[in-house]
Amino acid sequence: MTKVARDEVLRIAYLSRIALKDDEIRRMAKELDEVVTYAHRVCDIAAEVTAKVHKNINVFREDMIISDDAEAIQAQAPESAEHFFVVPAVLETNE
Amino acid sequence: MKINPFATIKELKNQISDNEISSNELLEFCIKRFERYDEKIGSALEIFEKDSIEQQSCKQGMLFGIPGLIKDNIAQKDRRLGCASKILEGFVSPYDSTASSCLKKEGAFLIGRGNCDEFAMGTSGETSAYKKTANPWDLSRVAGGSSSGPIAAVAAGFVPWGLGSETGGSVRLPAAFCGIVGLKPTYGLISRYGLVAYGSSLDQIGVATRTVSDNATVLSVLAGQDLHDSTSLAVNKKDYTQALDGKLREGLSIGVVDNALEAQGLDPEIKKIVQEAIKQLEDLGATIVHLTLPAMEYTAAAYFIISRAEAASNLARFDGVRYGMRAKDARTLLELYENTRHDGFGDEVQRRIMVGNYVLSAGHQDEYYGNAKKVQQAIRREFEEAFKNVDLLAMPTHSIPAFKFDAFKDNKLALDLLDYYTLPVNLAGIPALSIPCGFTYNKLPVGFQLIGPHLSEELIYQTAYAYEQQTPWHTMHPKGFE
Numbered sequence: 001m002t003k004v005a006r007d008e009v010l011r012i013a014y015l016s017r018i019a020l021k022d023d024e025i026r027r028m029a030k031e032l033d034e035v036v037t038y039a040h041r042v043c044d045i046a047a048e049v050t051a052k053v054h055k056n057i058n059v060f061r062e063d064m065i066i067s068d069d070a071e072a073i074q075a076q077a078p079e080s081a082e083h084f085f086v087v088p089a090v091l092e093t094n095e
Numbered sequence: 096m097k098i099n100p101f102a103t104i105k106e107l108k109n110q111i112s113d114n115e116i117s118s119n120e121l122l123e124f125c126i127k128r129f130e131r132y133d134e135k136i137g138s139a140l141e142i143f144e145k146d147s148i149e150q151q152s153c154k155q156g157m158l159f160g161i162p163g164l165i166k167d168n169i170a171q172k173d174r175r176l177g178c179a180s181k182i183l184e185g186f187v188s189p190y191d192s193t194a195s196s197c198l199k200k201e202g203a204f205l206i207g208r209g210n211c212d213e214f215a216m217g218t219s220g221e222t223s224a225y226k227k228t229a230n231p232w233d234l235s236r237v238a239g240g241s242s243s244g245p246i247a248a249v250a251a252g253f254v255p256w257g258l259g260s261e262t263g264g265s266v267r268l269p270a271a272f273c274g275i276v277g278l279k280p281t282y283g284l285i286s287r288y289g290l291v292a293y294g295s296s297l298d299q300i301g302v303a304t305r306t307v308s309d310n311a312t313v314l315s316v317l318a319g320q321d322l323h324d325s326t327s328l329a330v331n332k333k334d335y336t337q338a339l340d341g342k343l344r345e346g347l348s349i350g351v352v353d354n355a356l357e358a359q360g361l362d363p364e365i366k367k368i369v370q371e372a373i374k375q376l377e378d379l380g381a382t383i384v385h386l387t388l389p390a391m392e393y394t395a396a397a398y399f400i401i402s403r404a405e406a407a408s409n410l411a412r413f414d415g416v417r418y419g420m421r422a423k424d425a426r427t428l429l430e431l432y433e434n435t436r437h438d439g440f441g442d443e444v445q446r447r448i449m450v451g452n453y454v455l456s457a458g459h460q461d462e463y464y465g466n467a468k469k470v471q472q473a474i475r476r477e478f479e480e481a482f483k484n485v486d487l488l489a490m491p492t493h494s495i496p497a498f499k500f501d502a503f504k505d506n507k508l509a510l511d512l513l514d515y516y517t518l519p520v521n522l523a524g525i526p527a528l529s530i531p532c533g534f535t536y537n538k539l540p541v542g543f544q545l546i547g548p549h550l551s552e553e554l555i556y557q558t559a560y561a562y563e564q565q566t567p568w569h570t571m572h573p574k575g576f577e
Contacts, residue, residue: 016452018433042466076186078416087431
């Protein structure tokens, strides 16, 4: 039985912000299914693992601004104006 | 003065300091090697203009005048940084990675950008958006990935050192396929600042050279704490070549992982050659201990989940807004994201992002990600226990020799599973060195790896050097690149 249905592929594609064409959805469903079916075997031994997962320790630094050259970075933007990166409208309009 | 294309860093440094050759001549020589031969191999995406290379580096240092090739996911200031992907087309790095900066301070010449699998996602070197990288030993076969370019360039004698990166074996596997030495250091030993992130809890820059001593020299330049990378270890700079005396440490014990040698899918020739290498270490004085690591059977599954979950997060930044490629004619911001990422990322990258978001999505997170972290604990625990009884472990680096292009075109899962021998080391964060140990009947290189506990690079190098000096493999080079 497949684990990954078409609707799920579309949902994951949305989360991934990747637009898939129809033939790509079919192919992706199959490929995802193979990998997640294989990956599911972690459940086999996970139940037997009694050791606690190590807690990571955080590393802090002083809360100081360390700035880079903003102009050099912004110069590479596909489209920019003043200090802003320009993008299309967030919401569709009727224009 | 004739320059040997397969000279070691040590030999070249001596020639420069004895004024037999100048650093300028050596750089010219290496650039010409790429011009003459790289069309056959495809190791470099770009070779920089000669004057600009010399100007960027200090005029003295441990690697003064020694050219090397750096993977296209490691930042070099004012150079293109592309990760072999269309989505970063046109992007120029405004800063040096710490690794690049360390190398320049020690006088190394950073000659260009090494080809690789797109965003370091691959096992063969076939998924670069630009061109595939061929194995110098057999041009119909892959160099291995994802650090295909730098490794192939070193193996073919274009440069004496290369930098790659490892998340699941991407320096050791191509090093084994191409018959050279490849190091994955302890997690945190080399700064990740300026390494484009794939799986942040796994990524490490790795070193590729033709000899063990050269590898230790380059590591000496790179290793050490960096405050730009909060995961870098509090380790001071040191000389990793100190212990290379050609002998094994007194009382050294090496564990042979039996379930690794008996694994289904291990090529019988590779098994035999690796067993001979282990026998040679025994003849040199090592005590061989047999043991098993049962969690190895589950590391591929755990690795798939953890690496892809982290990749999905790390690659979310590539969206066409601030840099790189932007899809045309998007009517909304959402269309901009979705079309840019569809058009800009290759199939393999898209697949891994999708898997990552799947295993992290509501309803699946505990089942996949939570359990994968438990399995990661299990493999770490097994290595810790093993190192209570032995100093180092030995096992093959790869299950099959370098394969033909497109051999796994319709079987991506099988391709991913070729990392069976390398993955456990990345999950555990420990160091491992792949060294050449022979050739198959078809004259394809075979590599085996020495694995040690955290921060045991010196012991690994000492052991590998002793083995190397008793064997001819490091003196053998592919034909056709004289």
